[in-house]
Amino acid sequence: MKDTTRITADIIEAALKIGFSACGVTDTRPFDREAPYVIDWLQHGYNGTMSYMERNLDVRLAPSLLAENAQSAIVVLLNYKPLRTIPAGRPQVAKYAYGTDYHFVVKEMLRRLLKHIQTEIIPCSGTAFVDSAPVLEKALAVRAGLGWIGKNSLLINRKYGSMTFIGTLFVDIPLQYNTQIEPDLCGNCNRCIEACPTKAIVSPHILDASRCVSYLNKTHKGEIPDTLKPFIGNRLWGCDSCIDSCPYNSKTPTHNMSELMPKNEIFTLDLGNISKRQLKKLIMRLPDNNQSGTGS
Numbered sequence: 001m002k003d004t005t006r007i008t009a010d011i012i013e014a015a016l017k018i019g020f021s022a023c024g025v026t027d028t029r030p031f032d033r034e035a036p037y038v039i040d041w042l043q044h045g046y047n048g049t050m051s052y053m054e055r056n057l058d059v060r061l062a063p064s065l066l067a068e069n070a071q072s073a074i075v076v077l078l079n080y081k082p083l084r085t086i087p088a089g090r091p092q093v094a095k096y097a098y099g100t101d102y103h104f105v106v107k108e109m110l111r112r113l114l115k116h117i118q119t120e121i122i123p124c125s126g127t128a129f130v131d132s133a134p135v136l137e138k139a140l141a142v143r144a145g146l147g148w149i150g151k152n153s154l155l156i157n158r159k160y161g162s163m164t165f166i167g168t169l170f171v172d173i174p175l176q177y178n179t180q181i182e183p184d185l186c187g188n189c190n191r192c193i194e195a196c197p198t199k200a201i202v203s204p205h206i207l208d209a210s211r212c213v214s215y216l217n218k219t220h221k222g223e224i225p226d227t228l229k230p231f232i233g234n235r236l237w238g239c240d241s242c243i244d245s246c247p248y249n250s251k252t253p254t255h256n257m258s259e260l261m262p263k264n265e266i267f268t269l270d271l272g273n274i275s276k277r278q279l280k281k282l283i284m285r286l287p288d289n290n291q292s293g294t295g296s
């Protein structure tokens, strides 16, 4: 029988072999320290029309309630930094949306990881989440030792910066939990705050999502306020301004995963004349064979 240290090391090794860029493991204790900040953020209305964020707050703040018997959280990052980007003068789509919908790609990889754990490492039950349930994924990633939360509220990993997708696999077995929390390395830098077109980063680490372009041009229900419209510029889907300005993203490696390679249309379509509906369909399109494949 393997001990938890060995089991944990084997799981992390398997996650990296499947193609994840980084993997860390943490427990599912409640987010007591983070809870007041989350509640305060909601009370300010910084979630805009995303009322779902107010629901299931107890679950959001206590990950063990999310999946039955969840004892451990295996947190993974997947680098999505693309090799080439849409030229600056053209209508912009955020880089995270260039390839196949990440929810699908990361979830499929997590399913493969769970299957590998069950058949090759240790019998267990698990549930995978990718930005699709009330999970404080960034807080879990910090706890798992995968980075710190930057002033723009994104997770920053030393090796991969903030261009990563986060996925979580909750399992019903005890593992060895990370004890090395990354320090906040933002220091005196304020580049993301200065680069934000709508001043959505109201103070370090506090993002007013209701002003964030990434929310306004994809998630917001209703008319975009006239006061903010002029600042959206040529951003059609999402916004990369705070990401592009971050020094921790300048020297990070690009990904080489086939699933995340840009859809041809991202570079060839006349994005300026595409309807919102067509754009959404393009961004959220499933791969042709309805299967996400192999990690690199």
Ligand code: SF4
Pocket: 152, 195, 196, 197, 198, 199, 200, 201, 207, 211, 212, 213, 214, 238, 239, 240, 241, 242, 243
């Ligand atoms: S995504 Fe754009 S609008 Fe939102 S905080 Fe970053 S720079 Fe500001």
Ligand code: SF4
Pocket: 150, 151, 152, 156, 185, 186, 187, 189, 190, 191, 192, 193, 242, 245, 246, 247, 248
């Ligand atoms: S731009 Fe500077 S302040 Fe903002 S997240 Fe990056 S390092 Fe931190």
